[in-house]
Amino acid sequence: MTTTAPAPIVAGHPLLGSMIDLLNDPLAAYLRARRDHGDVVRFRAGPPGLRSDVYAVFSAEGAQQVLATRAANFRKDNVFYEELRQSVGNGLLTSQDDAYLRQRRLVQPLFTRRRVNGYAQQVAEEAVALAAGWREVPGGTVELVGEMHRFALHVVGRILFGTDVGKAFEVIERTLPPLQEYSLKRGFSPIKAPRTWPTPANRRATRLQAELYALCDGIIDNRRDRHDRDDLVTLLVHAENAEDGSLDADELREQVLIFLLAGHETTATALAFALHLLARHPEEQRRVRDEVDRVLGGPGGRAPTAEDMEALPYLTMVLKEAMRLYPSAPVIGRRSVADAEVDGVRIPAGADLLVSPWVTQRHPGYWPDPDRFDPTRFTPEAEAGRPRYAWFPFGGGPRACIGQHLSMLESVLGLAVLLREFEFEDAEAGEVPVGAGITLMAKGPARARIAPRG
């Protein structure tokens, strides 16, 4: 259909193409590929005969076409989504077509701004509890990534399960990380045993999955005859409309698992890197703390509410800048249905492709001095001057993140409490290196010294 140019092939090893680079450090390989070959490129990976191609789209215009304007042609049919489906089922993140539309219609009303604002109290309580725990930390040093993981898991757990969350944490913390690791490993390996074969890895994954499923099913069953609770599982169990009826038992479990999976690591990464960056930039930390103190009062002040969000614009800018430099979903994958054109380049039918917040959000065409931490990039005027998809940590188009407002609420209110109660000083030698997992992963600890205020 097109008369457009073919994508330039990224130069790699004569025999293996880009395979080693993509396995060792894909995020660095993507940045280099954009710099050396342009905004739409083609990676070839693997020895002849087993070679696979992946197209990568780095411009804001290209990302917009893939995710939004031409979304119907770019589906979630790639290996990573397939592996996720096998691990956590066909919930809102992974499903497609009619099954997806039905789920989204049933779930969307639970994520309106008003509903989500109703979770502010749980967020504030968890943040205050975390701060109280930190006051007891010997030596006053915390590892931000681990701490923020626990915080975000507690928040999403409480929102989903309400007061039943205590027992759930133990199971989730033991089963979810190894299941994610297993899916990721399978997604990256060109040759793998079918999941049904009784290899040790498959058997362990099956056992962990069964345990996690049983936990969710138990909590869901417990909510069937209950109308006196307002946790998200109860709302999901009772969600219905004339056209779609209600979610069945499998669909309910799938949504719960997807919210656990999509809703905790992502927000934890944003929070951890926001604090890591502030610990490394004392001037910015002072500025943002002044704002927090004005709104909430100093240390020991009142708990934040959803209404405070608007009064904390600089903190929101800091968070957006942290998510620019450290997007929790560094790449978003798709597969093309038919021959298409993206940003003037030909993408054949059946091609695997990815767009990358990691690269586009460091693209010097949109972000002068892209590696510098500078929250003023997110003043309303500066935002209005950039293409819509120069910053897209939450994806975009019809499959954009349903948890965006929840995550922003959780991060802004959580950070407000922590910054009000502590001063942060970096305890690492430099910026923490990162790599790509299912989400962006710190490759080492991100320690900070915390000094209680007041």
Ligand code: HEM
């Ligand atoms: C910093 C925090 C977060 C980031 C960066 C993030 C990022 C994303 C991205 C990039 C997508 C699109 C994936 C694609 O197009 O292939 C997505 C979808 C999704 N996210 Fe998030 N997310 C975050 C927080 C959350 C939270 C807190 C929840 C729920 C509690 C959540 C639930 C979902 C769901 C259900 C989808 C699928 C939506 C659909 O296809 O209709 N996310 N997220």
